[in-house]
Amino acid sequence: MAVDGGPELVQLLTPEGVLVEHPDFALALDDDEWRTRYEHLVMVRRLDAEATALQRHGELGLWAPCQGQEAAQVGAALAMRPTERIFPTYREHGMAYVRGVDPVTLLGLFRGTTLGGWDPAEHGFNLYTIVIGDQTLHAVGYAMGAQRDGAAEGVLVCFGDGASSQGDVAEAFVYAAVNDAPVVFFCQNNQWAISEPLERQTRIPLFKRAAGYGFPGVRVDGNDVLAVQAVVTAALERARAGRGPTLVEAFTYRMGAHTTSDDPTRYRTTAEGEAWRLKDPIERVRAHIVRSGIADAAWLGEVEQRAEALGEHMRSACRAMPDPAPASMFEHVYADAHPVIDRERQWLVTYLAGFTDAPTAGAGAGVG
Amino acid sequence: MAVLTMAKAINTGLAVAMREDPKVLVMGEDVGRLGGVFRVTDGLQAEFGEERVIDTPLAESGIIGTAVGLAMRGYAPVCEIQFDGFIFPAFDQITTQVARLHLRSDGALCMRVVIRVPSGGGIGAVEHHSESPEAYFAHTPGLRIVTPSNPVDAFTMIRQAVAHPDPVLFLEPKRRYWEKAEVDVTAALPPSIDLFRARVVRRGSDATLLCWGPMVRTCLEAAQADTRDLEVVDARSLAPLDLATIVESVARTGRLVVVHEAPVTGGLGAEIAAAVTEACFYQLEAPVLRVGGFSVPYPPARLEDIYLPDLDRVLEAVDRAMAY
Numbered sequence A: 001m002a003v004d005g006g007p008e009l010v011q012l013l014t015p016e017g018v019l020v021e022h023p024d025f026a027l028a029l030d031d032d033e034w035r036t037r038y039e040h041l042v043m044v045r046r047l048d049a050e051a052t053a054l055q056r057h058g059e060l061g062l063w064a065p066c067q068g069q070e071a072a073q074v075g076a077a078l079a080m081r082p083t084e085r086i087f088p089t090y091r092e093h094g095m096a097y098v099r100g101v102d103p104v105t106l107l108g109l110f111r112g113t114t115l116g117g118w119d120p121a122e123h124g125f126n127l128y129t130i131v132i133g134d135q136t137l138h139a140v141g142y143a144m145g146a147q148r149d150g151a152a153e154g155v156l157v158c159f160g161d162g163a164s165s166q167g168d169v170a171e172a173f174v175y176a177a178v179n180d181a182p183v184v185f186f187c188q189n190n191q192w193a194i195s196e197p198l199e200r201q202t203r204i205p206l207f208k209r210a211a212g213y214g215f216p217g218v219r220v221d222g223n224d225v226l227a228v229q230a231v232v233t234a235a236l237e238r239a240r241a242g243r244g245p246t247l248v249e250a251f252t253y254r255m256g257a258h259t260t261s262d263d264p265t266r267y268r269t270t271a272e273g274e275a276w277r278l279k280d281p282i283e284r285v286r287a288h289i290v291r292s293g294i295a296d297a298a299w300l301g302e303v304e305q306r307a308e309a310l311g312e313h314m315r316s317a318c319r320a321m322p323d324p325a326p327a328s329m330f331e332h333v334y335a336d337a338h339p340v341i342d343r344e345r346q347w348l349v350t351y352l353a354g355f356t357d358a359p360t361a362g363a364g365a366g367v368g
Numbered sequence B: 001m002a003v004l005t006m007a008k009a010i011n012t013g014l015a016v017a018m019r020e021d022p023k024v025l026v027m028g029e030d031v032g033r034l035g036g037v038f039r040v041t042d043g044l045q046a047e048f049g050e051e052r053v054i055d056t057p058l059a060e061s062g063i064i065g066t067a068v069g070l071a072m073r074g075y076a077p078v079c080e081i082q083f084d085g086f087i088f089p090a091f092d093q094i095t096t097q098v099a100r101l102h103l104r105s106d107g108a109l110c111m112r113v114v115i116r117v118p119s120g121g122g123i124g125a126v127e128h129h130s131e132s133p134e135a136y137f138a139h140t141p142g143l144r145i146v147t148p149s150n151p152v153d154a155f156t157m158i159r160q161a162v163a164h165p166d167p168v169l170f171l172e173p174k175r176r177y178w179e180k181a182e183v184d185v186t187a188a189l190p191p192s193i194d195l196f197r198a199r200v201v202r203r204g205s206d207a208t209l210l211c212w213g214p215m216v217r218t219c220l221e222a223a224q225a226d227t228r229d230l231e232v233v234d235a236r237s238l239a240p241l242d243l244a245t246i247v248e249s250v251a252r253t254g255r256l257v258v259v260h261e262a263p264v265t266g267g268l269g270a271e272i273a274a275a276v277t278e279a280c281f282y283q284l285e286a287p288v289l290r291v292g293g294f295s296v297p298y299p300p301a302r303l304e305d306i307y308l309p310d311l312d313r314v315l316e317a318v319d320r321a322m323a324y
């Protein structure tokens, strides 16, 4: 059971909330910055819990919870400049939050009203990618573009411990290495790929794989928002300076189920969950800011209220989210007019119009 | 006799096949400890051990590529691709290796590989979990493709597929996984040729509905709801197609509507229409019509009821066929 990240783990804030030094990485935050981080973490956990509840109430078809990975996601996103592009998997709700994607927008894909939901350029946040590993190559290509534009710009791509086995990910490592692409491979090792533990994917720590491809790899405490930001910042600086890719393995834990369809009691012990609960990414920040007087009970209460308000916003907005119009499935399949699309759209519209009881005939809302 | 869901019927068929032949292996993502995301391999690792029921790394090309090597070594791997939309990383191994090695070795190498794929839509899933990719593979010489529509067939067909010396793509209509039927789990295995036979599941005289997998139930419901006398044929095998059974039916009814979930454009319905037109040109009272998914990527779940052929869409096509 993997709980301990070993001696190479970069940590700047212990699970007890104590700041510690590291020879290679440092990051000093002022009080405001600490409070921002804490608030982000609390909001993301709330967002995640709310979405999970919405799925239980039948409002979403599925949800992939990020509980336990909030610090990895918030820390990495905060290390980036707003203009730098993030390539997420399907679990990066924390990064989406930091990038200003409305949590309600995130729900569309899981409710089944859209296959995407947002404009990647607007938030510097690419669309979620469900096919494991595909986005790693996209990120490398995007970084190669930035390189050709002469932009001192880093790119960050997320993937999981399971994804590390995919051929596309190996190809992405190769392409990034030989091109010195300004990309940070951000692997959230949450110890599980659905029911398969890390041992089913690798026999060496994931960060060490980078050496075989010829670029540095770092293992960071993924539950330490400060260390993640410090390590990803360093990797991005390296990228921006034209010195190529870095693999950052954020050592963390998927506290919840793989998705709301999953039952983790079938394959992992509660003891493991308990051990990781002691390393909770939010508790340690709270301990630090309370102990050092950065936050008092009143302020913590305000954050709780804001989290509650976010939950309420998500609940009401999700329930109000309309079903897409049937003919919308023909939109944007192609950039230009297409005769098959036109013909089939016309057929569907006419066909649906033939039902007097349109909605019960499977036409859904917004027909016509 | 036992009342089994389709998922349990396949599970039981796999267990029987593994007991009968120690060379049979099961491999895929989450198939071991978890028993698969649909529990189709539930209990197999407990019974047969980790050597025979392998939780593979998360890499589909790896699953199929290593299955090729295992087959070369005399094993009979039954690979699970977790969802239809995730078969594509393995597309190369399936189409350039699995499908061709028997030919290239002049018959010296048998690719006794089964590739199980939960397929099709209708379960409200997110993207890539509702695809019907059969046409890509039916287009590839060297592969056989079968798909059961009910628990009884599922129990028999999975065993026949495992026993077959050729590679078999085994498409499992995931939205029918939980439908139940009485299955005789002691039944002897019918000859392998039966695996590739279509079946008339409802006799009728006005028109033939040809369908498979998830659409068989839809077509049966359509036939039952309609006043016309509709015949329903379950294709069961998509490669090869049992044209004899299909043509015999169409020759009697004079009309054919092919129903599948996959997009109509470039779908198997087109292949069937061409073959049937050639064989039954003088018996046809109407052109062969197709009902299928629209020519768009599978839509978000809230639109899938509109995208997927249903009773009304099937009968609308029957109306058109009858009007000729």
Ligand SMILES: Cc1ncc(C[n+]2csc(CCOP(=O)(O)OP(=O)(O)O)c2C)c(N)n1
Binding pocket: A089, A091, A130, A131, A132, A159, A160, A161, A162, A163, A164, A190, A192, A193, A194, A254, A258, B029, B058, B060, B082, B086, B089
């Ligand atoms: C190519 C592909 N194969 C299989 C799946 C099904 N699947 C979805 S998530 C997952 C496990 C992913 O594990 P990991 O990469 O560790 O990411 P995590 O879910 O733990 O965040 C699998 C097998 C998929 N989405 N894509």
Ligand SMILES: [Mg+2]
Binding pocket: A160, A161, A162, A188, A189, A190, A191, A192, A193, A194
């Ligand atoms: Mg994982």
